[in-house]
Amino acid sequence: MGKFKRGSLNPPAQPPAVVDGGNNPPPASCLIDRVAYIADVTNASTATCNTTDNTDNHGVTIQVTFVVGDPPQVSYLCAHCIGSQFAYEPIIVATEGRLALLAIDIGRSSSGRGRKHYIYYAGDASRGMDPSLKRLPDPDPAPRSLHRFYDGYHLGLLLRPRPQSQPKLQGGVFLRSYRAQEAEEHVSYVVAGLFRKHKPSATAHLFDLYLYSSDTNKWSIQDQEAPLLLLQHQQQRAGGGGGGFDFVTNKAISIGGEHATMCFVDLQQGILQCNVLDSNPGLRYYPLPPPLEPNPVTMVQSYPQAFRDVAIIDGGRRIKCAQLHLDVTLNCEDSNWGDWTVPSYHGWKAATWSMDTTHPSSGWRQDSEVVHASEIGSTIHPALLQYIATA
Numbered sequence: 001m002g003k004f005k006r007g008s009l010n011p012p013a014q015p016p017a018v019v020d021g022g023n024n025p026p027p028a029s030c031l032i033d034r035v036a037y038i039a040d041v042t043n044a045s046t047a048t049c050n051t052t053d054n055t056d057n058h059g060v061t062i063q064v065t066f067v068v069g070d071p072p073q074v075s076y077l078c079a080h081c082i083g084s085q086f087a088y089e090p091i092i093v094a095t096e097g098r099l100a101l102l103a104i105d106i107g108r109s110s111s112g113r114g115r116k117h118y119i120y121y122a123g124d125a126s127r128g129m130d131p132s133l134k135r136l137p138d139p140d141p142a143p144r145s146l147h148r149f150y151d152g153y154h155l156g157l158l159l160r161p162r163p164q165s166q167p168k169l170q171g172g173v174f175l176r177s178y179r180a181q182e183a184e185e186h187v188s189y190v191v192a193g194l195f196r197k198h199k200p201s202a203t204a205h206l207f208d209l210y211l212y213s214s215d216t217n218k219w220s221i222q223d224q225e226a227p228l229l230l231l232q233h234q235q236q237r238a239g240g241g242g243g244g245f246d247f248v249t250n251k252a253i254s255i256g257g258e259h260a261t262m263c264f265v266d267l268q269q270g271i272l273q274c275n276v277l278d279s280n281p282g283l284r285y286y287p288l289p290p291p292l293e294p295n296p297v298t299m300v301q302s303y304p305q306a307f308r309d310v311a312i313i314d315g316g317r318r319i320k321c322a323q324l325h326l327d328v329t330l331n332c333e334d335s336n337w338g339d340w341t342v343p344s345y346h347g348w349k350a351a352t353w354s355m356d357t358t359h360p361s362s363g364w365r366q367d368s369e370v371v372h373a374s375e376i377g378s379t380i381h382p383a384l385l386q387y388i389a390t391a
Contacts, residue, residue: 004038008089011037011078014067030068030075036090036102041065041078047120049133053084054114055107060084062104064120064133081106087114094157096254098122099189101157103150115150119214121187136191139210139219143195149210154195156252156262158276160188160215189214192276194224194249194264194283206247207283211276224274227285233270247272250305255316255357263312263319267304271319273360289353289364292325312357319355321364324348347373 045066053060060083068075077100079090087105094101098121105115116135123131143149191212207224226247234246247266255261260277270287288308307324327346349372353364 003088004086005089008035009038011039011041011067011076012074014041014069027068027070029071031071031073032066032068032075032092032095033077034092036064036077036079036092038080038086038089039078040080041067043067045122045131047123047131047133049118049135051106051116051135053107054087054105054116055084058083060106062106062118062133064090064102064118066100066120066122077102079104091115093117093153093155094252094254096157096189097159097187098124099157099159099187101155101191105150117150117155117191119189119191136212137217137219139212139221141221143193143208143210149193149195153251154249154264155191155193156254156264158190158192158254158256158260158262160190160260160277187214190260190276192262192274193252194272194274196247207272209274209276209281222281224281224283227272227283229287230270230272230283230285233285233287251310253310253312253319255312257316261357263310265310267308267310271310284360286355286360286363289321289323289366292323292349292351292370313354317357319357319360320367321353321355322350323352324350349373 040063042063042065045068046063047065048061048063050059050061052058060081063080063082065078065080066075067078077090077092079086084106087107090102090104092100093103100120100122102118102120103115104118107114116138119134119136121129121132121134123129139149149155193210195208195210197206197208206226209222209224210219211222212219230247247269249264250267251265253263253265255263255273259275262274262276264272264274266272267288270285273284273286274281288310307326308322310319310321312318313320326348329344329346331344349370351370352367354367355364356362
């Protein structure tokens with residue numbers, strides 16, 4: 001048995017859109033759990049892939065199924081392995097249109113480095129195309145920080161811009177019956193990841209841009225120079241005392257457009273924007289908004305995802321940044337084991353900012369006044385209670 005959380009073996013009840021046979025129209029968008037459930041569930045979205053076990057390379061079959069419901073219900077992925085077992089729950093790395101990038105580890109791996117990447121395609125009934133699942137090749141050479149390559153945060157997924165003469169596909173996962181014969185898949189996409197070099201060849205050449213193209217089924221690696229503004233920002237953070245360079249991608253988000261723009265976000269350092277399909281992509285750096293207040297809790301530095309997030313909204317036209325600040329005091333207490341620093345929580349406050357992606361040099365604009373926890377109402381709409389019981 002793999003290293004699963006107990007709840008991962010028991011998916012929630014399927015929403016009405018699935019139970020009634022998929023006759024309801026699919027939602028325009030959905031909220032989806034990034035971590036899959038381990039269960040043998042099938043519907044019109046089910047796809048399979050023949051692959052190999054990471055332990056001894058014997059043949060196995062992976063089956064994945066998306067269960068989609070109307071928000072605020074949480075949609076989810078169910079994964080089933082025939083011929084072996086999952087080492088960990090599969091992860092949804094990224095989604096784009098009808099595509100989903102998955103990280104899946106099969107066998108007795110214990111480090112998470114046995115994960116491989118797969119592309120799920122939801123199909124297109126109007127073009128006679130069924131859902132499909134495909135394993136991506138490994139990059140050669142692989143990033144030195146291999147665990148980050150497969151951890152589910154460092155890679156982004158982007159559809160290639162289509163010529164004006166070709167019809168634009170609508171996004172989303174559609175749970176409809178696919179009765180047509182299976183046809184050739186013609187969806188063109190790229191997977192991109194930005195990784196800090198272990199031993200830079202030049203002072204400012206600090207990154208490798210990894211690009212996978214579905215057209216060639218190969219990875220390419222491009223040397224990227226760190227923007228001067230990022231280097232200056234790092235020196236300021238270090239107080240002018242030098243120190244090592246540090247930028248770790250916490251998430252990759254796709255803007256798209258004619259330049260195939262992608263953003264790699266370090267939730268402490270800022271955003272590196274890259275036009276990944278340009279002949280010379282280059283990196284542009286945008287600092288994140290300043291903290292609401294200095295926060296003494298070390299968790300803010302060690303796990304910034306709990307206190308900051310960045311997302312693309314308005315069809316890629318704006319980047320939204322949300323920040324949370326905990327009102328905390330640190331108390332030193334004596335015990336038989338020595339001094340302990342114990343935090344006391346007194347509430348929180350939050351604020352949001354946005355940036356125009358077409359004119360990012362204009363910087364961040366604060367969307368509203370800072371909201372304090374005491375100002376938030378404590379009531380909940382009765383219609384939401386039914387979802388709390390089944391979450």
